[in-house]
Each structure stands twice: as structure tokens, then as C-alpha cells.
Amino acid sequence: MPRIIRAVHGINDKIKRQLGIGLQVSSITMTVFYIILMYIWKFTFPEFEIPVIIKAIIWISAVVRIVICMFPQNNWCTDEGNMKLSIIRNAVFAVTGIGVIILYLISGNWIQV
Template sequence: MQRIMESIFDICYLVFAIGMGIYLIKNAKDKITKSYGIMSVVLGCGDAFHLIPRVYALNTTGFEANAAALGFGKAVTSITMTIFYLILYKIYKDYYKEDNKSLTFTILILAIIRIIIGLLPQNMWLEYHQPMNFAIYRNIPFAIMGIIMIILFYKKSKLNDVFKTMYIAIFLSFAFYVPVVLFAETYPLVGLLMIPKTIAYAYIVYLGYKYYKLTLKNEA
């Protein structure tokens, strides 16, 4: 049952994220909608590197036999998720017309640090059992990026605009993700938290569609 349900969920999510991204890019009439479309495509395509091998492993020879493909996919996803938050930060700046140069520099440095750590051979991406210490190291700058984004969108939530619930989605995505990083190796069932984490990201994509529809309504 898990094999079937998880496979269907993963495929539906990828189709939604990539499809919505392409739709927003194609129909964009402003730079925020276009950025949102690009962000959604980056999210979906990046996750596909991990989820497609996962679906294949679930339905064939298992995770250990496909460790290299799964590990490579996780490495790619690690990078694309970092890019995802860089684009989301750009959307924040464009939408709220804010340009804090020191904050932008901080976000960029955190992203670069995460990507560099993620590229180090000590991550052992292609192995079935990967070192916990490097999983923690590469996620520290990522978590800081997430905290910054949560605070930024939380402060703007009082404006009651289309992105008023963005901070909740980002918070939930990290709240579900952190236990997986820390405990999934020891307690495999914790990995199920990736499902609500993925739903949180799908909701972030949906907010881009909601913004796009609002712009059309305002033009009418």
C-alpha cells in the first residue's frame, strides 16, 4: 500500500509543481509571476532527481540497490532547494519593494556555504548510509535561511495580502524536515514527515497561482 500511495503522491506532486511553474512562466505579465514560475520549475525539477529514483526503487529492487541514484538525486535537490529560497527571497524583495543589501548579502553567503558543504566528498552522497554530521553541517545554513524567510514574511503577514500565510508554510516545511534529517536514519518511520513537508511546498507553489489570479482580477 505504501509503495502505491507514495508513488502516486510523488508523481502528482511533481506534475503539479512543474506544470504550475510552466503555466505561470507562460502566462506571466509581471516579473513576480515569472519569478514564481521559475521557482516552481526549479522546485519540481530538482525534487524529480530524488523522487523519480525513489519511485523506481519502491517498485523494483529497493532503496539499498539504488543508493547511488537516490544519493545523487538528494545532492541535486540540496542545491535546487537552496536556489528555490534565493528566488523566493527575490520575490519577497520585488513584491514588498525592499532592498536590504546586508540581508541580501547574508542570504547569498548562506546559500553559497550550503552548496559548498553539499559538494564536499565527505557527504558520501552515493553511499546507502551517509554521515549524519555532514547532513547537519549542510543544513545549518539552510535552516538559517529558512528562519530569515519566516521572520520576513511573518512581519508582512499583518498586511493581510496574498502572501499572508507564506511564513506558516515555510515554518511547517522546516518543522517537518528537521526531524527527518536528525532521526530518519535511526527511525525510518520519521521519513513519513516528508509527505506533509512536500504538501507545504505545494502550498507555496499554489500561493504563486493565487497571486497570478489576483493580478488578473486587478487588471479587469
């Protein structure tokens, strides 16, 4: 909704704040989705066991990303943001995604664990 308001009425501090909070919430939600996707994999392929190291990588990287997303230094609600934290949180998110990709590769018998 804030994007529609911005398109119609232009930008102001209230809209900037709403858009920033929306970015923060969507970053956390995407991370939670990867955790859920891990459990969907587990229920879809009950004959496979999640390797402990992969499960740990997914959980630890997800928690680290959520913690990083909560830092006020991210400057979610400003124009300048924080490039350093952006790179860190997205690199950690890539690790989470790679963990989930590995699970789906295992179930496709591409990798034997």
C-alpha cells in the same frame, strides 16, 4: 523514477547512486528556491527594501550550503552518509530560511527595520 524502480525491483548500486544524486540535487535546488523566494519578496513588496544584513545572510548561507552539498564527503550515494556534514548543511539551511522568514515578517509590519 528511481524510487519507483526501487519499490518494484529492489535496491542495487545503480539505484543507490541515482537516489543519492537526487538527494544532492534536491538539496541544492531547495537552497536556490530560497534565493528566488527572496527576489519574489522584493518584487511583491517594492515599498520595502531588503536590509543589507538580511540579504548578506541569505546569500552567504546559501552559497555555503551549496558548497557543503558539493563535498564528496557527504557520501550521498552510500548508506552511511555523513552525519556531521548533514547537521552542518541543514543548520546553514535553517539560517537561510530564517532570513527569508524575517523578510516576510517585515512586510507584515511585525518588525520595523
